[in-house]
Amino acid sequence: MPSAAVDTPTSPSSPRRWRPRPAHLPLAVLLTVYLAARLLILTRFTVYTSVDSTSYADRPGNTIDLLSFTGHAPRPWGVPLLYALAGSDRAGTTVQWGISTLAWSLLIGATWLLLRTLPARLAAAAALVGLALTRSVYPWDHAVLSESLSISLGVAALALLAIWVRTRSRVALGALVLTTLWWTFTRQDVLPYVLLLLVVLTGYALLRRPRRAALVAVAVLLGGLAWNTATVHPTDESYRAWYSGLSLSEATFLYRLRFQILNDPPVARAYRRDLGMPRCAPAEQIAAGTPWQMTEFIAAWRGCPDLVDWTAREKDTVAYRYALTHPRHAAATTGEVLPTLLGGTTGRYADPVAALPTFPERVFFPDPDRVLPVTGLIVVLAAAVGALTRGFRRARWSAAAGGLLVAASTASAVAGTLFTAGEYARFGIQEAVLLRVGLILLVAATVEAATTALRDRAAARREPTPTPTTPTDSAVDAPGAPAEPAPAGDGQPDPAGAPRS
Template sequence: MVVDSSVVERRRPEPANRRGVGRFRSWLRGDRSLLAVLLVAFVAARLSIAARVEAFRTFDTRSYAGLLDGPNPTATVSFTGHAPRLWGTPLLYSLAGSDPARAWAQALIGTAAWVLLVLALWIALRTTTARVCAATALFVLALTRAVYVWDHTLTAESLSISLGLLAFGLLALWARRRSWPLLAATVLVTVWWMFVRQDMLLFIALVPAVLVVLAWRDRSRRWPAVVALGALLAGLAWNAALLGPTDQTFSRWSASGRSQTDETFLYRLMVEVQRDPAMHRAYHDELGMPQCQAIEDPALVRRWNVRKFSEAYARCGELQTWAEEHELGVGFRYALAEPEHYREIMGHRILPMALGSTELHTYGRPVTMLPEAVGSVFYPPRHLALPLIGGAAALALLACVATGAVRRRRWLTAIGVVGGLVSVASVLASLMLSAGEYTRFGIQEAIYLRISLVVLAVAALDAGLTRRRERAGASARGESGEAAPRPYTPAS
């Protein structure tokens, strides 16, 4: 029998070193080379920022880092609620030990979170153009001063933002890879996230909701999802059990010497009710709040002196009794009693502050990284923020319908829509329960809303490019009269 030497040559295995070189070359020719360049550039930029800025303390830093009577971080870490804050942020600050280390820890966690989110979105998309646009948009957003400044501000906002990105990024990867380590990491990060800020519960609820949907659609995921759901529900129960004790312990660290719930109502009286004649009148006439002359001094409001205002409030016994019964729901009651005035102040003042630009001079010392024009794409002037966000959302939704992303990229479209709706609902609920620092209280929702809009935009782009490529392929097959050969894809 004669053996064709060419066949033998083709079947001869390649040396291991040649296979490695071939895989590396195929890797360089693929999308992953572009991803690697973007990742390296982003990480280098974030490290450059972290090396140039200083840790920034606010008044609340002491209740997270134990700085009331000198450095004593362990006084703020309690897993049973005997601390002024839930343990999520104090635990990190206790382990870090110093302000520079805390800022670096937050910056590194934030960088990892954005990288993981981009990786998850990269895998979900199918075209190179959409992938590069998604990665570029998210990395530029993460490098804007309105975002990175929180990584160096010693409060809970940075960790809350980053853990949310990590949780959703890990969940998206598990939805595709079905890996137990990925699911375990998702649960651990989500439970940690629960104990950072209480106003993130609407977002946190999305994690078990997605697990329920995945388990319902795919039996192979059912038992892992059930185990994860059990752990998340246990974490939520633990969180609920700590809220009461933490609220009371907060009084030892607050400016007014009151619980967090009482102090929040005090802020609402000082910042909103006493400064707005229409609201002041409605609180007394519509909501039945008792009058108290001790807090009517305009100087108490103008000077933002919480302690003196609290001392005046302490002389209002009837008002305090009323507050104990109504302070938690007073924001919702006012919205129902005066819907027109509520819409006016929310639309013209509060929401533009919460979802618009951040008061950087108040919360950190930013450094120069991106040109102002680049940052203004995501954070335009405050008076234009709501119209531009609404217009961008409408255009993104129309693009998803026009390109067929609603059918072709169902998950991405659903993520963008649900993320946007939950962002708006969360910030409205949060602002009804709190008062004062609107830009700080709404920063998480502001960032998540922008991410949701990016997801919608790249889902539409990806679906449109895929449809155009399919039409071009069908046209080529029609002209040749035969099926076009499948392109060769090198093994990764």
């Protein structure tokens, strides 16, 4: 008699056909919308260049090396390598577009994988799609600068870490290590994020299995940090060949001297009185004006040898010393600058694509003065929900990742106020984007925890209360069945008739 099982879908001999799960259809729709928008951007963007672009991509007549793996170039090798391989500005920005598209798609998918409830998944995925399509984010992909690659590699590293945590895939871990190594050499201000990632990987290597792969990843990334540290001083000095004979640290300090110290009389007096800064009348006169005039300011500074010598000695530590000796004013200055650092760029550099809607920008990058209050409100609400749901229960990783990203981005931006000056919005765009990614993860974890708690409470209310039974009831319900012995100590006779003690 032939077996009917041969024709059934569950038979081992029948082909297995993949069928999409209905629960993942919203993710497919969101990714389709995102990829369609990205293709529209690719067909309509224009390349943006500035003076800084000449330190990343080669130009006719250039006489200095832009790419060096040992630090003998004005920039770390991460971005110059991309443009050296691409061969042109247009090709390089197209590669940046591809890396960014892949990175954000990975993060959207990884977040969907980590979360479990549909409301949390939809909230996180839709928010990440919206953030990636804001005018403060995607135009950097067609700028010949370091911002696009720094943002994209940071997003990709977070996505790969999440995938590895969820799957323990060695492929994901290997991709994470390579991505983080490349990210380390895009900008120096990524180092706080890399250190945080190292701490997370070390924790998993010590507390979870498999340990060997995580330990190897930690060792490789520590080697990358040592490599980066060894190239800091050569890169700082090599900057002189590109920018007015100044090292990178000198140029950075001169911007602070022009825009944060000499143009603020109380601060200038404090630097002279407490930190020994010499006077320089020509530089002070330029700083009192409104135009940038950085070329004239540098010339005036060079005309004051005492100030030049003081700058060489103090440029690396004087900002910290001022903050320690004048904490109130330093905190007030930080509070004034921080909203601009974290407020986004809103298309002030590369041109946005006119065909894309502007509402994502209004949602994620509103008035900069609202950044800190909204961040504080979300953190407080998330902490309250976490406390009520016993530490977020099933959304612990999302909550922890979001909280750490918010803390690291804010701390990095605060540290940036001690070094950067001038183009605050541009210099802080990496922190601004990752801060919002962290807030999205926090909100998603909050939604997941609240949804799970409400669902569990509703299930508990629907569950019927069990009715206790007695040995007599059992005997009535099952005639002829032997009676179960009563628990010890209840005074009932045992099967042999002897009373229990």
